Amino acid sequence: MSESKNQAASYQNQFLIAMPSMTDPHFAGGVTLICEHNDDGALGIVVNRKADAITVGDIFDQLKLKPHHPHIASMPAYWGGPVARERGFVLHDGDADWESSIAVESGLCITSSRDILEAIAAGTGPDHWLFALGYAGWEKGQLEEEMVGDAWLMAPSNKEIIFSMPIEHRLRAAASEAGIDFSRLAITSGHA
DSSP states (O other): OOHHHHHHGGGTTEEEEEOTTOOOTTTTTOEEEEEEEETTEEEEEESSOEEEEEEHHHHHHHTTOOOSSHHHHHSEEEEOOSEEEEEEEEEEESOOOSTTEEEEETTEEEEOSHHHHHHHHHTOSOSSEEEEEEEEEEETTHHHHHHHSSSEEEEEOOHHHHHTSOGGGHHHHHHHHTTOOGGGOOSSOOOO
16 A cells, blocks of 8 residues: 555544534534545545435335334434435444445445345344435545645544434534534634
8 A cells, every 4th residue: 555545544434523614504513424535535424414304214115125123214314415415325333244335444334235224124234323315525635625724623433423322412522532622612713
């Protein structure tokens, strides 16, 4: 692996947290898990924004899948980002044993193939997962350029925040992973 490849991969498995000054409505108030980052760009999933009025049951109905347990149908679908919003992605624990999976880290993967949804419906899927529509994407060098500004905060990812924490607490919890009290951050810089 080349030195530039190592450097480019450094944001993978990190939370990308929108700072209070973020004005882009796609990311304002968002926590995005960077799932893949290399010389070609980056791919992430927003983990703290529910898709409007769409549940996992709605997705399963479209795919003609019947969940083994009714609570699965009532689980929210997430808005994963502004790119390819018609595509579904499952962020999950476990291994990349599915037809189309990317290992984010050991024991944390993103999968975009139907076989994982069939397994979830049957009760044989991963223990922890979330379903997202769309993803966040950055072209080659774009994320690195954006990190120079003050729109983003980077923090180590945490599976408990992704899978166990109530959605309304994920932003502050992710910021605390970087040692930041999000409530103390100013929306705009002051003037002298």
